[in-house]
Amino acid sequence: MSAQEIRGAEITFDEFVTATAGRLLRTAVFLVYDRHLAEDLLQVAYERVARKWKRVSGGNPEAYARRVLVNLAIDENRRRARRRDTPVGTVADVERLAGPPPAAGVAGGDLDEVLRALPAKQRAVVVLRYWCDLGEQEIADTLGISRGTVKSHTARAMAALREHMKEGRA
Amino acid sequence: MNDELEALLRDHYRAAADHVTADPGTVRRFQDAGRSAVPEPRSRWRWAFPALAAAVTAAVLVTIAMFLWPGGGRPATPRPMGPPASPSVPGPELPTEPPTARPSPAPTRGTGGRVTPPGRSTPEPSRTTRMPGTATPMPGGKAPRPTTSPVPGGRPPAAVSPTPS
Numbered sequence: 001m002s003a004q005e006i007r008g009a010e011i012t013f014d015e016f017v018t019a020t021a022g023r024l025l026r027t028a029v030f031l032v033y034d035r036h037l038a039e040d041l042l043q044v045a046y047e048r049v050a051r052k053w054k055r056v057s058g059g060n061p062e063a064y065a066r067r068v069l070v071n072l073a074i075d076e077n078r079r080r081a082r083r084r085d086t087p088v089g090t091v092a093d094v095e096r097l098a099g100p101p102p103a104a105g106v107a108g109g110d111l112d113e114v115l116r117a118l119p120a121k122q123r124a125v126v127v128l129r130y131w132c133d134l135g136e137q138e139i140a141d142t143l144g145i146s147r148g149t150v151k152s153h154t155a156r157a158m159a160a161l162r163e164h165m166k167e168g169r170a
Numbered sequence: 171m172n173d174e175l176e177a178l179l180r181d182h183y184r185a186a187a188d189h190v191t192a193d194p195g196t197v198r199r200f201q202d203a204g205r206s207a208v209p210e211p212r213s214r215w216r217w218a219f220p221a222l223a224a225a226v227t228a229a230v231l232v233t234i235a236m237f238l239w240p241g242g243g244r245p246a247t248p249r250p251m252g253p254p255a256s257p258s259v260p261g262p263e264l265p266t267e268p269p270t271a272r273p274s275p276a277p278t279r280g281t282g283g284r285v286t287p288p289g290r291s292t293p294e295p296s297r298t299t300r301m302p303g304t305a306t307p308m309p310g311g312k313a314p315r316p317t318t319s320p321v322p323g324g325r326p327p328a329a330v331s332p333t334p335s
Contacts, residue, residue, distance in 0.1 A: 017200045021192040029190050043203045050204030111182050130179040161175055
């Protein structure tokens with residue numbers, strides 16, 4: 001995600017959504033591995049940005065939207081992990097929660113399985129680092145944690161991925 | 171190993187991103203959601219008129235209550251307190267000095283004698299106590315004799331032993 005971030009001072013909310021929807025939707029999909037859930041979370045994030053648009057538009061609205069989105073995704077992943085044993089909702093929802101197929105459009109594979117299995121914060125750190133290209137301090141600001149915690153989350157996630165790669169080669 | 175893994179992750183996300191696109195319908199949905207989340211400027215003043223009406227009503231009620239209160243909202247005129255009325259000396263004068271400087275009407279113990287201010291009557295301690303020596307008019311013109319005479323020192327009178335006759 002090397003595209004320049006949108007500065008909100010000179011654009012309207014609708015223009016901001018048009019410019020950032022694709023990037024943020026991909027971020028959301030990588031965070032939750034569920035296209036429908038990703039859209040819902042991004043919609044909630046946009047609603048919160050719109051409510052604070054006057055205050056946020058002067059700075060970096062995309063960073064604010066990303067922070068809201070990532071925290072919503074972490075909360076949702078935790079909730080899903082807690083309720084994995086007792087899924088509720090329609091049949092489609094149950095299939096979506098239980099089924100292994102990744103979100104539509106996301107390339108499946110072993111790496112996806114490992115990334116999906118990571119704890120919510122570790123996965124968020126990996127997405128922010130290798131998809132959003134954020135530095136440690138930016139990741140810490142986005143997640144509301146310290147730089148040291150970012151480092152430890154990254155190290156654990158990388159260890160899990162490395163383990164997976166070793167197993168794949170063996 | 172780490173660089174290889176990082177490159178693998180970047181490639182993986184880049185490849186996956188090509189398959190995730192936000193179609194115009196989704197973008198419109200996000201825009202509509204944001205627009206509906208923002209409160210309209212008119213709705214901010216929605217409660218202004220009811221709040222103003224409530225405030226005016228409350229102010230009117232408070233004003234009416236103040237006028238209907240006993241006293242009409244004015245403080246009661248202060249009235250000077252006179253000394254207790256003495257039946258023996260009619261026509262008590264109003265005190266000219268502050269009430270705190272007035273001598274206490276109750277007899278105080280420990281003082282040898284009271285100094286009566288000149289020109290002022292001695293207030294009676296109590297109207298109900300019957301003083302010895304005060305004559306009560308009786309039919310026949312005789313004044314009743316006191317059954318007991320006050321003994322100096324406050325001791326009760328000695329018992330009279332019956333003498334044999």
